[in-house]
Amino acid sequence: MQTITSVSGRGVPVRGNDIDTDRIMPARFLRAITFDGLEKHVFEDDRKGGGTHPYNRHPFDVSSFQGASILVVNANFGCGSSREHAPQGLQRWGINAVVGESFAEIFFGNSVMIGLPCVTASPEDVRKLQDLIEKSPDTDVRVDLVAGTLVAGDLRMNVSIPPNVRDALVTGAWDTTGLLLDRYEEVETASKRLPYVSGF
């Protein structure tokens, strides 16, 4: 079981609130029976349309952000569709952690399930981090899940993740299926007390 206690690497900022999973992974790329190759289509339509980055390109197409592993976003990232293809695509592109002001619930859960931690920071800290990475893309960013801190150059900030989720990641229990099957006899017992399972 893989444990995740910290994530280090360079950062890539994608600015904007309410970035939905249709934008992260347009639906036409869900027409497949595996997640293979999704990294090629992350933010595909946004990338074609350019971006708000100073270089007028989407950050995922800016050469200095290639190889980055920590995505820095704003509020309600991953809203909309429950498609796991969105975090799967990000992870396959090389993202190992997401830092943001807030996350949509289903996206957050889907990400944790595949070992992609999403941590929150204050809007001000997120903006500082995005500014820093844009100015100095080579800055090493380190997210420490156990200490609840993020360090990037001279910038140091608190980051949060619900304690349950943090514990699951640092103990390697984020793959829940095994856990849910662990005491299956209790599932049987629970189901038997439900009137609709026994046909009323």
Added chain:
Amino acid sequence: MGKTLLQKVWDLHTVRQLPTGQTQLFIGLHLVHEVTTPQAFDELRARGWTVARPDRTFATTDHIIPTKTRQRPFLDVMAEDMLASLERNVRDFGIRFAGLDDDRQGIVHVIGPELGLTQPGMTIACGDSHTSTHGAFGAVAFGIGTSQVRDVLASQCLAMEPLKVRRIRLSGTLAKGVYAKDVVLTIIQRLGVRGGTGYAYEYAGDAIERMSMDERMTICNMSIEGGARVGYVNPDETTFEYIKGRPFAPSGEAFERAKTWWRSMATDRDASFDDDVEMRAEELTPIVTWGVNPGQSIGIDGRVPSPESSGSDKQAVTDALDYMGLRPGQPIAGMKVDVAFIGSCTNSRLSDLREAARIVRGHRVAPHVKALVVPGSVAVSRAAEQEGIAEIFRAAGFEWRGAGCSMCLGMNPDKLEGNQVCAASSNRNFKGRQGSPTGRTLLMSPAMVAAAALAGEVTDVRKVVN
């Protein structure tokens, strides 16, 4: 102290507290479709697991199927591959399946209720965010991702974090031409697209209590667009009347016993809520979205906002207006539309089509508009044919299609082209949502879509409805 329906269902379905601190919840009904499950079935095979409760699992196909012809193999080889994969999976794992040639086929959130699979007091999961629809019956229904689909297939359980409950009470009477869709779009506009994060929405109040099941489904369906993963309405006589006699509903004495239990699962009078919101039905008007998320909407009489007057949303408003090709302060009424789409898990049920047909009867679709009706299920389609509704649409120049998700998300051949503007009865106006990276979506009620199709532009349905 009383309990909410959410608390009762949660407590009753709790298997145990996991070492991670999460709750292991038993899932009473798992609905499966072709898009979000193939990888989950593959993992089951790889790990040597079976499907724990095929008797509590039901599959259909909806997202990728063409709506013009159902002939196999599909022209789109990837779509064919996906359906073939689902057919193999349901066969290998012994799952009940309403396939392409089955009378029960349709959008998963339309057929669950139609077949009587969806019942009060249940937990329901499906790899689709609009699973919240089933909350209309007083079920607690979660949209999940593919890894969680694997969890439910293998164990019939989910590991979940507790939710808070926000009660949204709607009292009074809706004006003519104002529908359930306008109610939920108004809720999202007022509470925001992030407002519901961490909450289940309980929809209550006399206006909700008077609503049909179809209307309640429309409202619960879009809970997720307000950030709430779960939305529900307490079960009542309307709920029981709808369920009675459906193929998977209990019958005879069992139905009477079921009713007693279902009633007991409703929120207690003295329950307390984490938040309470009140709304007056009389204040509501037909709503149209002008932007790129379902919270960016205005009344049909309104004007689109200007970035300057939008405070901290300035950048988002600028960006949305630019994408939509709108000028700040422009009235939304009169905006030209290229496509009219009546369909989706939000608004493709018989009552939606009936109301739209009332507007359309005896009129013609504007010459420049491509208009299509995509019924939510084979059953809806047949009923509409029998009632003569399908013919009303066809006579007016609408294309009458087969059941599926279709142009809501453009995973099949039904897509917008270029930067077409679509008046849509669906649920999302995200950039590129309807299959064209530059396509533009205006969300509204099905009656408003019908009115827009005839006028060729966004128009106030209250002027034509009687």
